[in-house]
Amino acid sequence: MPTIREVAQQAGVSDATVSHVINNTRFVMPGTRDRVLAAMSSLNYRPNALARSLRQGKTNTIGLILPDSANPFFAEISRCIEDEAFKLGYSVILCNTERDLKREQFYVDVLSKKQVDGMIFIAAGDQVDSLNFLLGEGIPVVLIDRDLPSREVDAVLSDNQKGGYLATRHLIDLGHTRIACIAGPSNITPSSERIIGYHMALEESDLPYDEELVLCGDYHPESGMQITKEFLAQDPRPTAIFALNDLMALGALRAAAESGCSVPEDLAIVGFDDIELACYTNPPLTTISQPKEETGIQAVNLLAGRISDKTLPPRRIVLQPQLIIRGSTVLKKDRDVSENSGCG
Numbered sequence: 001m002p003t004i005r006e007v008a009q010q011a012g013v014s015d016a017t018v019s020h021v022i023n024n025t026r027f028v029m030p031g032t033r034d035r036v037l038a039a040m041s042s043l044n045y046r047p048n049a050l051a052r053s054l055r056q057g058k059t060n061t062i063g064l065i066l067p068d069s070a071n072p073f074f075a076e077i078s079r080c081i082e083d084e085a086f087k088l089g090y091s092v093i094l095c096n097t098e099r100d101l102k103r104e105q106f107y108v109d110v111l112s113k114k115q116v117d118g119m120i121f122i123a124a125g126d127q128v129d130s131l132n133f134l135l136g137e138g139i140p141v142v143l144i145d146r147d148l149p150s151r152e153v154d155a156v157l158s159d160n161q162k163g164g165y166l167a168t169r170h171l172i173d174l175g176h177t178r179i180a181c182i183a184g185p186s187n188i189t190p191s192s193e194r195i196i197g198y199h200m201a202l203e204e205s206d207l208p209y210d211e212e213l214v215l216c217g218d219y220h221p222e223s224g225m226q227i228t229k230e231f232l233a234q235d236p237r238p239t240a241i242f243a244l245n246d247l248m249a250l251g252a253l254r255a256a257a258e259s260g261c262s263v264p265e266d267l268a269i270v271g272f273d274d275i276e277l278a279c280y281t282n283p284p285l286t287t288i289s290q291p292k293e294e295t296g297i298q299a300v301n302l303l304a305g306r307i308s309d310k311t312l313p314p315r316r317i318v319l320q321p322q323l324i325i326r327g328s329t330v331l332k333k334d335r336d337v338s339e340n341s342g343c344g
Contacts, residue, residue: 060089103124128150158290179241183215273288289322295319298317
């Protein structure tokens with residue numbers, strides 16, 4: 001690799017002059033600058049971006065810690081984050097924890113040693129060790145999707161309680177009174193808040209909360225399929241299922257098909273997240289849409305603001321979900337044409 005000294009020798013200038021041209025730290029006469037740039041081109045010299053970033057105290061990189069990169073919801077969120085970060089001149093380093101606390105702590109340590117300018121963080125669970133470490137190191141951080149309410153920190157969240165209410169209210173309005181729920185892990189806030197919304201809608205309609213109708217999955221399709229089979233074996237069995245994410249709802253759709261249940265005639269199914277695949281199931285999946293693009297935009301801009309000014313008070317943005325009605329709850333001929341199907 002050519003060095004600054006070799007560039008300086010070819011251009012007939014000092015090492016310091018080459019450095020000033022590269023870093024724009026002092027005025028250099030146009031003719032001298034042209035000679036330096038020509039020497040850099042001739043020698044195929046590339047400045048050491050890492051060294052320059054460390055001198056400036058900024059690497060123009062941000063870390064993104066996800067709990068499950070195979071989940072389309074997080075994949076779609078990460079794409080939105082990367083798009084917005086690119087617009088602001090940041091590169092993104094993505095780390096997948098597989099919802100494992102030790103991996104989370106490992107990646108937090110790795111990203112801090114790489115001196116990223118900040119991190120967008122989706123916690124593996126309800127532990128705050130990793131967050132405490134980041135805050136202790138003075139690393140700007142923004143939480144998304146999952147809340148850690150014990151610490152005051154910038155966050156972009158969805159109103160999960162409202163989402164759970166909207167999903168359950170929709171099923172009640174369709175005449176369902178025995179509504180099952182496929183919950184998610186209890187140690188993360190989206191699951192617990194969506195259950196609260198489910199409970200609120202039942203209570204509002206004087207419907208009982210039946211613990212036998214609430215079973216816990218793991219946010220993957222297999223658990224949704226197995227739990228739905230358990231529900232369909234009950235007597236009386238539920239006429240509707242609210243799955244707390246779309247992947248478990250996809251499993252529910254498969255279980256219904258394998259059990260000979262027609263959706264939505266025999267069993268209505270609602271998911272949560274509105275992943276892209278939700279449009280392409282048979283029938284298309286009714287779901288609660290989370291504002292993924294807006295989440296990415298807000299998170300990156302919050303983080304950029306925090307990087308620029310670490311003295312700002314913590315900011316908390318709560319975005320609103322939307323009910324997207326499709327064929328897994330209402331037949332096409334019965335759907336109001338004004339309803340948003342979210343497809344096409």
